[in-house]
Amino acid sequence: MTCTDDTGNAPVAESAECRCGRGCPPCSPTAAEIERRGPQGPVMTGDVVDGASVLGFGYEPPEEGTPSEARNDRLLTRRDLGSASPPPRPVPAARPPGPGDDRLPHHRLPDTAVVPAARRSRCLPAAVRDLLADGSAPWATVVEPIARTVREAGHELWLAGGASRELLSEHGREAVRDLDLTGTVPAGRYAELAGQALEEDGETYELRTRVSPDSLVCTVSGIGLSTPLLEYRGLGQDGFDFPATGTDLATDSRQRDFTVNSILYDFERHLVIDASGRGLPDLAVPGRALTPANRSSDPVVRCQLVIRAVKFLVRWETEGPVDTRELRAWTAEFPDDLAGEVRGRGDASWQQLRALHHECLAQVPADLQSAVARSLGPSVDQLFEVLLRSRT
Known part of the structure; x- marks a missing residue:
């Protein structure tokens, strides 16, 4: 049996059994239609x-x-x-x-x-x-x-x-x-x-x-x-x-x-x-794969992404190892002094980055942040050293 779940999309295999106990119905066959x-x-x-x-x-x-x-x-x-x-x-x-x-x-x-x-x-x-x-x-x-x-x-x-x-x-x-x-x-x-x-x-x-x-x-x-x-x-x-x-x-x-x-x-x-x-x-992927979608060369964007990466890695650590191979390959391309490059954009850019760091990780112990940042390479490690020093 094939179905489109009343969506008008191409046929797909019949869905799996209901697992939530609410008697969720299977897909029903329909004709594909482009809206x-x-x-x-x-x-x-x-x-x-x-x-x-x-x-x-x-x-x-x-x-x-x-x-x-x-x-x-x-x-x-x-x-x-x-x-x-x-x-x-x-x-x-x-x-x-x-x-x-x-x-x-x-x-x-x-x-x-x-x-x-x-x-x-x-x-x-x-x-x-x-x-x-x-x-x-x-x-x-x-x-x-x-x-x-x-x-x-x-x-x-x-x-x-x-x-x-x-x-x-x-x-x-x-x-x-x-x-x-x-x-x-x-x-x-x-x-x-x-x-x-x-x-x-x-x-x-x-x-x-x-x-x-x-x-x-x-x-x-x-x-x-x-x-x-x-x-x-x-x-x-x-x-x-x-x-x-x-x-x-x-x-x-x-x-x-x-x-x-x-x-x-x-x-x-x-x-x-x-x-x-x-x-x-x-x-x-078991534990998920944290793969960057935005491969920007802009230092501000790069810093924003790795701050969020550390947030997710801390949050997901109880679910098992997270695949960070592509993330680490990308951060390996970063310059050593990311914090300095952001500061070179002006105080407003640096303060926005500090605000994002506080929003994402204010409740996470500094030593845990440092350990996760270190796993993403020396440039991310150095960035977090600067961010953690500047919050005290």
């Missing part, structure tokens, strides 16, 4: 606007005290590569007629990169539904109305980060520490849609949305709460000297820190999306 944007669908990477190929979206912060809206988004084309800031070009409300790929982003990937969830585990769709509807979770009241509003506007939305990684590892709900979303919506438009959804829901009127111009992360927060209920950032887009997002899944996977963190989950169609082609295999 496409409608003629009034949103602009996406690859469309042509005024004769230029669209790459993604920038963002112009609004005046203080005013909300983030779609008018703050900026359309980025190939003509803008090398610009110091986003152009004053708004994002059209709908894609213009003309050339362009009208398939949805996941249909632009190879068939092997899009896997029906039940092929991974018959229980996975139910586990995701339970996670999103968990009444004890801070995001329980906000995910459904925001997702519905975003999709009604023609955009795609996926689970990203730790939620996808941990559920695909068949860890329980307690392993998911926060909820991150990504999608095709530009930052300002997402904030506008999220705000609209919260205003229409009488239970969430006290929540607020905010876009960080430095990262384009949009947070949904409660008044007086120290941590956000939900975070969203559009798909990563490279090539610009300012924050930018796009709608291309393969490009996004190369902007993530590690391959196991590049896996996305479509919680409407229940699809697992591994655009890098490495996330699922690396997750299947």
Whole structure:
């Protein structure tokens, strides 16, 4: 028997038995179907606007005290590569007629990169539904109305980060520490849609949305709460000297820190999306493989990635040895004085790195941090020596 789990994707083998005791059903055979944007669908990477190929979206912060809206988004084309800031070009409300790929982003990937969830585990769709509807979770009241509003506007939305990684590892709900979303919506438009959804829901009127111009992360927060209920950032887009997002899944996977963190989950169609082609295999390695997805030569990016690497290696040590062979081969290329190179960028870059180190590892003993950093090579060891000295 073959099945597509009602996703419209290529046939796959019948899923395994239910292991959670809820009687999760097997896949059911369906005909494959390629979904496409409608003629009034949103602009996406690859469309042509005024004769230029669209790459993604920038963002112009609004005046203080005013909300983030779609008018703050900026359309980025190939003509803008090398610009110091986003152009004053708004994002059209709908894609213009003309050339362009009208398939949805996941249909632009190879068939092997899009896997029906039940092929991974018959229980996975139910586990995701339970996670999103968990009444004890801070995001329980906000995910459904925001997702519905975003999709009604023609955009795609996926689970990203730790939620996808941990559920695909068949860890329980307690392993998911926060909820991150990504999608095709530009930052300002997402904030506008999220705000609209919260205003229409009488239970969430006290929540607020905010876009960080430095990262384009949009947070949904409660008044007086120290941590956000939900975070969203559009798909990563490279090539610009300012924050930018796009709608291309393969490009996004190369902007993530590690391959196991590049896996996305479509919680409407229940699809697992591994655009890098490495996330699922690396997750299947006993103890996992921590393989860098972003091989940047930028010293700041390199330092950010190894700080996160140490965080994950400390967290996963109880699950067995983690395969770090590719990570160590990459860090072996690093210059000796990474900290010095970051400091050469200015005090702001160094302070941001210290803040990330504190956020990721403040509760981890210094000797444990040093031991894990040492295992990643002399340049990482030296970086952590400097970071640990500077925090005292």
